[in-house]
Amino acid sequence: MPKVKPEKKSRIHGNISKQGILFNKDFGQHILKNPMVIKSMVEKSAIRPTDTVLEIGPGTGNMTMSLLESAKNVIACEIDTRLVAELQKRVQGTHLKPKLKILVGDVLKTELPFFNLCVANIPYQISSPLVFKLLLHRPFFRCAILMFQKEFAQRLVAKKDDKLYCRLSVNTQLLARVDIILNVGRNNFRPPPKVDSSVVRLEPRNPPPPISxxxxxxxxxxxxxxxxxxxxxxxxxxxxxxxxxxxxxxxxxxxxxxxxxxxxxxxxxxxxxxxxxxxxxxxxxxxxxxxxxxxxxxxxxxxxxx
The missing domain is CATH 1.10.8.480 (Helicase, Ruva Protein; domain 3)
Known part of the structure:
Protein backbone atom coordinates (compact mmCIF):
# COMPACT_ATOMS: atom_id res chain seq x y z
CA MET A 1 0.00 0.00 0.00
CA PRO A 2 1.27 3.52 -0.77
CA LYS A 3 2.34 5.59 2.20
CA VAL A 4 -0.09 8.28 3.23
CA LYS A 5 1.64 11.57 3.90
CA PRO A 6 0.73 12.99 7.30
CA GLU A 7 -0.92 16.41 7.42
CA LYS A 8 1.66 19.14 7.95
CA LYS A 9 1.36 20.82 11.32
CA SER A 10 3.47 23.39 13.08
CA ARG A 11 5.50 21.94 15.95
CA ILE A 12 3.52 23.73 18.62
CA HIS A 13 0.15 22.61 17.30
CA GLY A 14 1.47 19.07 16.97
CA ASN A 15 2.49 19.15 20.60
CA ILE A 16 -0.91 20.40 21.66
CA SER A 17 -2.61 17.65 19.70
CA LYS A 18 -0.44 15.03 21.42
CA GLN A 19 -1.41 16.46 24.79
CA GLY A 20 -5.07 16.02 23.93
CA ILE A 21 -5.80 19.76 23.86
CA LEU A 22 -8.67 20.60 21.55
CA PHE A 23 -9.45 24.20 20.70
CA ASN A 24 -12.56 25.40 22.50
CA LYS A 25 -15.19 27.01 20.26
CA ASP A 26 -16.97 28.40 23.33
CA PHE A 27 -13.92 30.62 23.86
CA GLY A 28 -13.70 31.51 20.15
CA GLN A 29 -10.32 29.77 19.87
CA HIS A 30 -8.94 30.08 16.36
CA ILE A 31 -5.16 30.12 16.65
CA LEU A 32 -3.30 32.41 14.25
CA LYS A 33 -0.69 30.18 12.59
CA ASN A 34 0.77 32.36 9.81
CA PRO A 35 4.05 33.88 11.08
CA MET A 36 3.92 36.64 8.43
CA VAL A 37 0.59 37.93 9.77
CA ILE A 38 1.97 37.86 13.30
CA LYS A 39 5.10 39.72 12.16
CA SER A 40 3.00 42.34 10.39
CA MET A 41 0.78 42.96 13.44
CA VAL A 42 3.80 43.31 15.73
CA GLU A 43 5.55 45.68 13.29
CA LYS A 44 2.44 47.86 12.90
CA SER A 45 2.15 48.21 16.67
CA ALA A 46 5.53 50.03 16.70
CA ILE A 47 6.58 48.62 20.07
CA ARG A 48 9.18 50.60 22.03
CA PRO A 49 11.73 48.85 24.31
CA THR A 50 10.10 50.55 27.31
CA ASP A 51 6.53 49.40 26.49
CA THR A 52 4.22 47.13 28.43
CA VAL A 53 2.01 45.27 25.95
CA LEU A 54 -1.36 43.72 26.75
CA GLU A 55 -2.28 40.62 24.75
CA ILE A 56 -5.78 39.18 24.99
CA GLY A 57 -6.29 35.50 24.18
CA PRO A 58 -2.63 34.54 23.55
CA GLY A 59 -3.61 30.95 22.76
CA THR A 60 -0.50 28.86 22.18
CA GLY A 61 1.77 31.90 22.39
CA ASN A 62 2.84 32.36 18.76
CA MET A 63 2.25 36.14 18.93
CA THR A 64 3.30 36.33 22.58
CA MET A 65 6.83 35.14 21.82
CA SER A 66 7.24 37.82 19.17
CA LEU A 67 5.90 40.53 21.48
CA LEU A 68 8.27 39.45 24.27
CA GLU A 69 11.28 39.95 21.98
CA SER A 70 10.35 43.62 21.40
CA ALA A 71 8.63 44.85 24.58
CA LYS A 72 9.80 45.48 28.13
CA ASN A 73 6.89 43.40 29.47
CA VAL A 74 3.90 41.46 28.12
CA ILE A 75 0.69 40.93 30.08
CA ALA A 76 -1.21 38.00 28.55
CA CYS A 77 -4.87 37.53 29.52
CA GLU A 78 -6.07 33.96 28.92
CA ILE A 79 -9.26 32.24 30.07
CA ASP A 80 -8.24 28.64 29.19
CA THR A 81 -5.97 27.13 31.85
CA ARG A 82 -4.73 24.46 29.40
CA LEU A 83 -3.30 27.16 27.15
CA VAL A 84 -1.91 29.04 30.15
CA ALA A 85 0.14 25.92 30.95
CA GLU A 86 1.30 25.71 27.33
CA LEU A 87 2.34 29.36 27.36
CA GLN A 88 4.27 28.92 30.59
CA LYS A 89 6.13 25.94 29.09
CA ARG A 90 7.19 27.97 26.06
CA VAL A 91 8.98 30.60 28.14
CA GLN A 92 10.28 28.20 30.83
CA GLY A 93 14.07 28.36 31.04
CA THR A 94 14.35 31.27 28.57
CA HIS A 95 15.45 34.88 29.04
CA LEU A 96 11.87 35.90 28.17
CA LYS A 97 10.21 34.34 31.22
CA PRO A 98 10.71 37.35 33.58
CA LYS A 99 9.07 39.63 30.99
CA LEU A 100 5.78 37.68 30.85
CA LYS A 101 2.89 38.08 33.26
CA ILE A 102 -0.22 35.93 32.74
CA LEU A 103 -3.68 36.98 33.93
CA VAL A 104 -5.90 33.90 34.13
CA GLY A 105 -9.60 34.59 33.61
CA ASP A 106 -12.26 36.35 31.57
CA VAL A 107 -10.82 39.64 30.29
CA LEU A 108 -14.26 41.29 30.46
CA LYS A 109 -14.36 40.60 34.21
CA THR A 110 -10.70 41.35 34.85
CA GLU A 111 -9.42 44.71 36.09
CA LEU A 112 -6.75 45.57 33.56
CA PRO A 113 -3.42 46.98 34.77
CA PHE A 114 -1.49 49.78 33.09
CA PHE A 115 -0.31 49.06 29.52
CA ASN A 116 1.08 51.13 26.64
CA LEU A 117 -0.19 48.99 23.77
CA CYS A 118 -2.69 46.22 23.16
CA VAL A 119 -1.98 43.65 20.44
CA ALA A 120 -4.41 40.77 20.11
CA ASN A 121 -6.39 38.32 18.01
CA ILE A 122 -9.78 38.91 19.63
CA PRO A 123 -12.32 36.10 20.19
CA TYR A 124 -15.25 37.16 18.01
CA GLN A 125 -17.98 36.86 20.62
CA ILE A 126 -16.43 39.45 22.96
CA SER A 127 -15.44 41.97 20.28
CA SER A 128 -17.93 44.75 21.05
CA PRO A 129 -17.75 44.83 24.87
CA LEU A 130 -13.97 44.49 24.72
CA VAL A 131 -13.57 47.49 22.39
CA PHE A 132 -15.36 49.72 24.89
CA LYS A 133 -13.64 48.20 27.92
CA LEU A 134 -10.35 49.17 26.28
CA LEU A 135 -11.44 52.64 25.11
CA LEU A 136 -12.84 53.54 28.54
CA HIS A 137 -9.74 52.20 30.32
CA ARG A 138 -7.65 54.71 32.26
CA PRO A 139 -4.87 55.68 32.15
CA PHE A 140 -4.87 55.98 28.36
CA PHE A 141 -2.89 53.54 26.23
CA ARG A 142 -1.13 54.66 23.04
CA CYS A 143 -2.85 52.40 20.52
CA ALA A 144 -4.30 48.93 19.97
CA ILE A 145 -3.71 46.57 17.05
CA LEU A 146 -6.64 44.16 17.12
CA MET A 147 -7.88 41.40 14.82
CA PHE A 148 -11.65 41.07 14.44
CA GLN A 149 -14.17 39.35 12.21
CA LYS A 150 -14.04 41.30 8.92
CA GLU A 151 -17.62 42.60 9.02
CA PHE A 152 -17.20 43.75 12.63
CA ALA A 153 -14.07 45.69 11.60
CA GLN A 154 -16.01 47.25 8.72
CA ARG A 155 -18.71 48.38 11.15
CA LEU A 156 -16.07 50.04 13.34
CA VAL A 157 -14.86 52.24 10.47
CA ALA A 158 -18.18 52.76 8.62
CA LYS A 159 -19.21 56.37 7.94
CA LYS A 160 -22.69 57.88 7.98
CA ASP A 161 -24.99 56.65 5.20
CA ASP A 162 -22.87 53.49 4.74
CA LYS A 163 -24.87 50.25 4.84
CA LEU A 164 -22.90 48.98 7.86
CA TYR A 165 -23.01 52.27 9.78
CA CYS A 166 -24.48 51.68 13.24
CA ARG A 167 -24.29 52.61 16.89
CA LEU A 168 -21.01 50.67 17.18
CA SER A 169 -19.52 52.89 14.46
CA VAL A 170 -20.39 56.26 15.98
CA ASN A 171 -19.64 55.22 19.58
CA THR A 172 -16.19 53.93 18.58
CA GLN A 173 -15.39 56.97 16.45
CA LEU A 174 -16.33 59.26 19.34
CA LEU A 175 -13.64 57.69 21.51
CA ALA A 176 -10.94 56.74 19.00
CA ARG A 177 -9.39 57.14 15.59
CA VAL A 178 -9.95 53.80 13.87
CA ASP A 179 -8.57 52.30 10.65
CA ILE A 180 -8.43 48.87 8.99
CA ILE A 181 -4.76 48.18 8.29
CA LEU A 182 -4.75 44.52 7.16
CA ASN A 183 -7.15 41.88 5.83
CA VAL A 184 -6.52 38.26 6.85
CA GLY A 185 -8.07 35.21 5.17
CA ARG A 186 -9.63 32.44 7.24
CA ASN A 187 -6.99 29.88 6.20
CA ASN A 188 -4.41 31.68 8.31
CA PHE A 189 -6.03 30.13 11.41
CA ARG A 190 -6.30 26.68 12.91
CA PRO A 191 -9.04 25.62 12.96
CA PRO A 192 -10.22 27.96 10.16
CA PRO A 193 -13.19 30.14 11.19
CA LYS A 194 -16.19 30.52 8.88
CA VAL A 195 -15.34 34.15 8.03
CA ASP A 196 -12.35 36.28 7.08
CA SER A 197 -10.74 38.72 9.50
CA SER A 198 -9.32 42.24 9.50
CA VAL A 199 -6.74 43.96 11.68
CA VAL A 200 -7.78 47.33 13.07
CA ARG A 201 -5.72 50.12 14.61
CA LEU A 202 -7.47 51.96 17.45
CA GLU A 203 -5.94 55.17 18.81
CA PRO A 204 -7.85 56.60 21.80
CA ARG A 205 -8.70 60.30 21.59
CA ASN A 206 -6.68 61.94 24.34
CA PRO A 207 -8.07 64.07 25.83
CA PRO A 208 -11.48 62.48 25.35
CA PRO A 209 -14.53 64.50 24.18
CA PRO A 210 -15.84 66.74 27.02
CA ILE A 211 -19.11 64.85 27.51
CA SER A 212 -20.46 62.03 29.63
Missing part, protein backbone atom coordinates in the same frame (compact mmCIF):
# COMPACT_ATOMS: atom_id res chain seq x y z
CA UNK A 213 -20.08 58.77 27.73
CA UNK A 214 -23.05 57.31 29.65
CA UNK A 215 -25.21 60.19 28.33
CA UNK A 216 -23.87 59.74 24.81
CA UNK A 217 -24.48 55.99 24.89
CA UNK A 218 -28.04 56.53 26.09
CA UNK A 219 -28.77 58.93 23.23
CA UNK A 220 -27.30 56.75 20.48
CA UNK A 221 -29.06 53.69 21.88
CA UNK A 222 -32.41 55.43 21.37
CA UNK A 223 -31.52 56.91 17.98
CA UNK A 224 -30.16 53.70 16.44
CA UNK A 225 -32.98 51.54 17.75
CA UNK A 226 -34.79 52.74 14.61
CA UNK A 227 -31.93 54.18 12.56
CA UNK A 228 -34.00 54.51 9.36
CA UNK A 229 -36.79 56.45 11.07
CA UNK A 230 -36.71 60.21 11.59
CA UNK A 231 -35.69 61.44 15.04
CA UNK A 232 -39.13 62.98 15.43
CA UNK A 233 -40.66 59.53 15.00
CA UNK A 234 -38.08 57.79 17.19
CA UNK A 235 -38.54 60.21 20.11
CA UNK A 236 -42.32 59.90 19.88
CA UNK A 237 -42.23 56.31 21.19
CA UNK A 238 -44.02 55.91 24.51
CA UNK A 239 -41.16 53.99 26.15
CA UNK A 240 -38.68 56.74 25.18
CA UNK A 241 -40.97 59.52 26.44
CA UNK A 242 -41.56 57.75 29.77
CA UNK A 243 -37.81 57.29 30.38
CA UNK A 244 -36.90 60.86 29.43
CA UNK A 245 -39.69 62.37 31.53
CA UNK A 246 -38.53 60.37 34.53
CA UNK A 247 -34.96 61.62 33.97
CA UNK A 248 -36.18 65.20 33.51
CA UNK A 249 -38.21 65.20 36.73
CA UNK A 250 -35.22 63.82 38.62
CA UNK A 251 -32.98 66.52 37.12
CA UNK A 252 -35.43 69.25 38.16
CA UNK A 253 -35.75 67.82 41.66
CA UNK A 254 -31.98 67.72 42.16
CA UNK A 255 -31.65 71.30 40.90
CA UNK A 256 -34.67 72.74 42.74
CA UNK A 257 -36.44 73.61 39.51
CA UNK A 258 -40.25 73.87 39.45
CA UNK A 259 -42.06 71.91 36.73
CA UNK A 260 -45.19 73.65 35.33
CA UNK A 261 -48.47 71.81 35.87
CA UNK A 262 -49.16 71.71 32.12
CA UNK A 263 -45.70 70.27 31.34
CA UNK A 264 -45.55 67.70 28.52
CA UNK A 265 -42.26 65.94 27.75
CA UNK A 266 -43.37 65.25 24.18
CA UNK A 267 -43.82 68.95 23.45
CA UNK A 268 -40.44 69.81 24.99
CA UNK A 269 -38.59 67.19 22.96
CA UNK A 270 -40.31 68.26 19.74
CA UNK A 271 -39.22 71.85 20.35
CA UNK A 272 -35.59 70.83 20.98
CA UNK A 273 -35.50 68.78 17.76
CA UNK A 274 -37.04 71.68 15.85
CA UNK A 275 -34.58 74.21 17.29
CA UNK A 276 -31.60 72.21 15.96
CA UNK A 277 -33.35 71.29 12.67
CA UNK A 278 -33.11 67.58 13.54
CA UNK A 279 -36.74 66.45 13.51
CA UNK A 280 -36.49 64.98 9.99
CA UNK A 281 -32.93 63.69 10.44
CA UNK A 282 -32.21 59.93 10.62
CA UNK A 283 -29.56 58.31 12.82
CA UNK A 284 -28.00 56.58 9.81
CA UNK A 285 -27.15 60.05 8.39
CA UNK A 286 -25.64 61.56 11.56
CA UNK A 287 -21.94 61.64 12.35
CA UNK A 288 -20.16 62.25 15.68
CA UNK A 289 -20.49 66.05 15.41
CA UNK A 290 -24.23 65.79 14.68
CA UNK A 291 -24.85 63.60 17.73
CA UNK A 292 -22.65 65.86 19.86
CA UNK A 293 -24.71 68.93 18.90
CA UNK A 294 -27.95 67.05 19.58
CA UNK A 295 -26.79 65.81 23.00
CA UNK A 296 -25.71 69.30 24.06
CA UNK A 297 -29.08 70.72 22.94
CA UNK A 298 -30.97 68.14 25.01
CA UNK A 299 -28.73 68.59 28.07
CA UNK A 300 -29.07 72.39 27.89
CA UNK A 301 -32.83 71.93 28.33
CA UNK A 302 -32.45 69.48 31.20
CA UNK A 303 -33.09 66.32 29.14
CA UNK A 304 -30.69 63.56 30.14
CA UNK A 305 -30.10 60.01 28.92
CA UNK A 306 -28.34 58.45 31.90
Missing amino acids: YAEWDGLTRIAFNRKNKTLASTFRQTSVLVTLEKNYRLHCSLNNQIIPEDFEIKTKIEKILMDVNAEQTRARSMDVDDFMALLLAFNKEGIHFA
